[in-house]
Amino acid sequence: MSKKSSRVDLASQALRQAIIEQALPPGTKLPEDELGTRFGMSRTLVREVLAQLQSEGLVDAPPRRTATTAKPTLDQAKEIFETRRMLEREVVRLVIARWQPRFGAELEGHVRAEEAARQAGEARVSIRLAGEFHTRLGEMAGNALIRRYLGEVVSRCSLILALYGRPHSADCAVNEHREIVAALRAGDADAAIRIMDRHLGSVEQRALLDGDSAAGFDLGAVLSRYSEALAGGASVKVARLPKPKARGKR
Incomplete structure (x- = not known):
């Protein structure tokens, strides 16, 4: 380089x-x-x-x-969340189809890092790690284009939450991520998609109110x-x- x-x-x-x-x-x-x-x-x-x-x-x-x-405007924010939901559903299906034991170990290790950041009160690190959980799933899907697009929408969601987001306990994000990992380990695509939709829905709801800089x-x-x-x-x-x-x- x-x-x-x-x-x-x-x-x-x-x-x-x-x-x-x-x-x-x-x-x-x-x-x-x-x-x-x-x-x-x-x-x-x-x-x-x-x-x-x-x-x-x-x-x-x-x-x-x-x-x-x-x-981003609120209309743009809604479009980004719509796109993210579609991508994450497909990522869940692809990850389950390609599942390897190391995926579970990697994801569980990441969730432990999220929990450590939460306990240490490192809010900004917790924010980043929460998003990286989803980009790791994108990497495991084995599709370079989906990984790229998912990484972009996850980053844009960080901007939306910084602009419009309401306070939320990090406990919820960590627990929801644990539930997603458990469903992936079980090979239950329907359950994993249902949990993912609920998780992303709660994230989107926190971005509905306008906020100050x-x-x-x-x-x-x-x-x-x-x-x-x-x-x-x-x-x-x-x-x-x-x-x-x-x-x-x-």
């Missing part, structure tokens, strides 16, 4: 994770000069990063205007925190920021 590609990938990953963990609220301005300074890259490379995230629906980058983290924060501090953690090979933990209003989880 070239040095240029490495910088672009690092910046993309840092921004993507900060958005998914709701450290960068919807509508946050992303000035090219500040991104370039924080990531040590030219404006040309910054625009490449922003274009990549725009293609994933995480950033709005209109011509001749400062890019921002995406701020999160409290003010330091963009530079967020970018530094995420880029330094990724560059050092460490898993990114909660950015130490002023507490925003409580948001929902996937």
